[in-house]
Amino acid sequence: MKVAFYPGCVSKGACPELYVSAKMVAEPLGLELHELESAPCTGAGVLSEQNRDLADALNGLTLAMAEAQGAELMTICSTCQGVLSDHNYHLKKDEVRRDKANATIADQGFRYSGTTTVKHLLWMLFEDIGIERVERAIKRKLTGLKIAPFYGCYILRPSEALGLRERPERKTYLDRLIALLGAEPVEYRGATKCCGFPMLTFNRDKALAMGGNHILEAKDKGADLLVTPCPLCHLNLDGQQPDAARVLKKDIGVPIFHLPQLLGLAFGFEPEQLRLNHHVVPTKGALEKVELKV
Amino acid sequence: MQFTIEVGRYNPEGRYAETAVPGEAFPAPWNASPARRYQTYTVELPQHAVVLDALIAIREYQDPSLAVRCACRSAICGSCAMWINGHANLACKSKLESFTKDGKTRVESPPSMPIIRDLVCDMKPFWDKHLAVKPWLENKEPVPPPDEEYRVPNAAMEELIQEVSCISCSACLMDCESFAVNPDFLGPQALAQAYRYVGDPRDDKTKERLGELSKAGGIWDCTHCFECVQQCPKGVAPLEQILKLRKLAVDAGFTNNPGTRHADAFADSVKHSGRLNELTLMPKSTGLFNIVGQLKTLPSAINMARAGKLPPLIHKSIPGVERIKKIFQRVGGRFK
Numbered sequence A: 001m002k003v004a005f006y007p008g009c010v011s012k013g014a015c016p017e018l019y020v021s022a023k024m025v026a027e028p029l030g031l032e033l034h035e036l037e038s039a040p041c042t043g044a045g046v047l048s049e050q051n052r053d054l055a056d057a058l059n060g061l062t063l064a065m066a067e068a069q070g071a072e073l074m075t076i077c078s079t080c081q082g083v084l085s086d087h088n089y090h091l092k093k094d095e096v097r098r099d100k101a102n103a104t105i106a107d108q109g110f111r112y113s114g115t116t117t118v119k120h121l122l123w124m125l126f127e128d129i130g131i132e133r134v135e136r137a138i139k140r141k142l143t144g145l146k147i148a149p150f151y152g153c154y155i156l157r158p159s160e161a162l163g164l165r166e167r168p169e170r171k172t173y174l175d176r177l178i179a180l181l182g183a184e185p186v187e188y189r190g191a192t193k194c195c196g197f198p199m200l201t202f203n204r205d206k207a208l209a210m211g212g213n214h215i216l217e218a219k220d221k222g223a224d225l226l227v228t229p230c231p232l233c234h235l236n237l238d239g240q241q242p243d244a245a246r247v248l249k250k251d252i253g254v255p256i257f258h259l260p261q262l263l264g265l266a267f268g269f270e271p272e273q274l275r276l277n278h279h280v281v282p283t284k285g286a287l288e289k290v291e292l293k294v
Numbered sequence B: 001m002q003f004t005i006e007v008g009r010y011n012p013e014g015r016y017a018e019t020a021v022p023g024e025a026f027p028a029p030w031n032a033s034p035a036r037r038y039q040t041y042t043v044e045l046p047q048h049a050v051v052l053d054a055l056i057a058i059r060e061y062q063d064p065s066l067a068v069r070c071a072c073r074s075a076i077c078g079s080c081a082m083w084i085n086g087h088a089n090l091a092c093k094s095k096l097e098s099f100t101k102d103g104k105t106r107v108e109s110p111p112s113m114p115i116i117r118d119l120v121c122d123m124k125p126f127w128d129k130h131l132a133v134k135p136w137l138e139n140k141e142p143v144p145p146p147d148e149e150y151r152v153p154n155a156a157m158e159e160l161i162q163e164v165s166c167i168s169c170s171a172c173l174m175d176c177e178s179f180a181v182n183p184d185f186l187g188p189q190a191l192a193q194a195y196r197y198v199g200d201p202r203d204d205k206t207k208e209r210l211g212e213l214s215k216a217g218g219i220w221d222c223t224h225c226f227e228c229v230q231q232c233p234k235g236v237a238p239l240e241q242i243l244k245l246r247k248l249a250v251d252a253g254f255t256n257n258p259g260t261r262h263a264d265a266f267a268d269s270v271k272h273s274g275r276l277n278e279l280t281l282m283p284k285s286t287g288l289f290n291i292v293g294q295l296k297t298l299p300s301a302i303n304m305a306r307a308g309k310l311p312p313l314i315h316k317s318i319p320g321v322e323r324i325k326k327i328f329q330r331v332g333g334r335f336k
C-alpha cells in the first residue's frame, strides 16, 4: 500500500531512532513509503496561535502534496497528526479558509481541493493494514512485559477534528496493540494525559513534574516501559526524565519506547537496529525481560 | 435496569480534615491526601437515568450519609460537576448507561480540588481564580445616562456567546493538567472569562488586562492539552479563548516572555529551513541572556548528547525552502 509519508521534524532531528524504526517496520507491514521531503513543519500549533492564515497555507501545502500523490498521508507523531487533522478539518469544511490558503500556495503551483486523509501509523495498523497482517509479521511475542500506553494529547483531543466521534475505537488502539504483540497493557490514568512538553520552555519545573508524575503512576502499576506514538512526548518523558526525577525528588528509571520501536522488536529486529541503545533512560532492563540485550 | 455505582467516600484521615482552616485557602497539593474509600451501591433505575439520579436514589433510600451537591438537575446551575470514571462531568448530564464501564460507574471528587465531604469539593480555588481576572466591566467613557442602554454592535457580542455560556461548574479546572502541578495557574475557566471582558467593546481596561494575563500564572502557563475543551459541558472551549488572548497580548506588545520568544524562534526556524531547529529553539525561548535559565537546561542537553540524541549541528533545510519563505512573505503578519 502506497502512502505519502510525513516523518515530521523531530524524527529527523532529536529522535532519529523514530525515523529509522518507522522505515524498518514499513516493509513487513506492506507499506510503500513515499516521503514528502519538501513538506514544511506543521507549526505544532505554535504558528497557528499567532497567525492562523500562515498555518493554513503551510499545512494546505502539505495536504496538497499528498493529494497530488493520490495517497493517504501517514504521520508518525501525535502532534503532527493533531495539527494536520485540525487544519484539514477546517480546510475541508470552510471554503473561505481553503480559498485563502489556496490563493497563497497557488503562486508555488499547488492547490488543495480537500480530499486528503491524514492518518497516524497507529490508526493505519487497525484501519488500513489490518491486524491480521500485523499478526502475521510478528516473529517474537513480547510476553512477560507490562507496557503502559502513552497516547499524547493531540491524537485524542480535540475529538471532533480527529474523527473520534465517528471512530471512538481510536482511543483504544494503543492498548489493543500492546495486547496483540503479546505484552500486558497497563491501565493507568496518565495514559491520555499531557506529557508537559508544550510548557517546557515556559515553565520548566512544572512541565517536568507533569510528565514525571504520569511515569511514576505507570511504574506504580507495574509498568516495565511506556510506549508512545508521539516523539515530543518522548523528548519530555525520556530526554528529560533524569531532570524530572530531580524535580520530583524520586527515582524514576522507566524506559520510553517509540511505537515503531515496539513493533520492530515484535517483528524480530534487533534492539541496536532500532537504536534502542540511543535513549537517555537505558532500555536494558526492559529488554532483558524478553531475553534481549543492548 | 440495575446499575452499580462505586462512590469515593470522604476519608476522615484526609489532609483536608487535619489542616483546613475554615474560610482560608487550602494548601496544595490536594492530590497528596491519603487514598479515599470506595463504597459500592446497586440501584434500580430506568435506562435513561443519569448519574445524578442514581446518587439521589442512594441518598434518599439507602444511605442518608452520602453528601452530594446539586440544584437544577438540568445542566444549568453548575453545582454537580464531579469525576465520573476519572474525568470531570456534570452528574445531571451524564447518562448512566453510557458511563458504565466493566459493569459499574465510579464517581468521586476530583483529587485536584480540596474535598469537604464525599462528592462535595471545596470550590474556593475556583472562585479565587475567577475573581482574580476581575470578571466585571470597567466602563469605557462616556457611560450612557442611567435611563439608556449601553449599545454595542450585535456582531461584537456574538463573538462572546461561547464565553458567556459558562455555568461556573469547574469541570475544566478539575481536569486541567497545568493546574494539577501548578496551583498558581489561573486555569481555563478564569482565562475564558478574562477573554469575555477583553473582547467586550464596552470595557476600558483591555491593555491592562492583557498585561496582567501575560504574567506568571497566566496565559503562557497553559500546557495546551485540550482537556478543558473536551470536558466543558457547555462548549466554552477555554483553550481556544486562551489562544486568542495570547495573540491579543502579543499584538498589544507584551512580548517579553518565554511564550512569545518561543513562537518567534519557532517561526524563524520554519521560515528559513522549512523545519524546526531544536538546537536553537530552547536557548532562544529561554532568552539568550537568561544565564540561570540556560544553565538549568544544560544537564538534560548533556544527557541527550551522551545518548547520541542531539539534533545535527548543521541544520539542514528541506528541498524547495524558497517556497516556504515566499509563503511567509505573502501571508504577512507577525512572522513575516
Ligand code: FES
Pocket (backbone or CB within 6 Å): B069, B070, B071, B072, B073, B074, B075, B076, B077, B078, B079, B080, B081, B090, B091, B092, B093
Ligand atoms: S444539578 Fe445543576 S448543573 Fe447539574
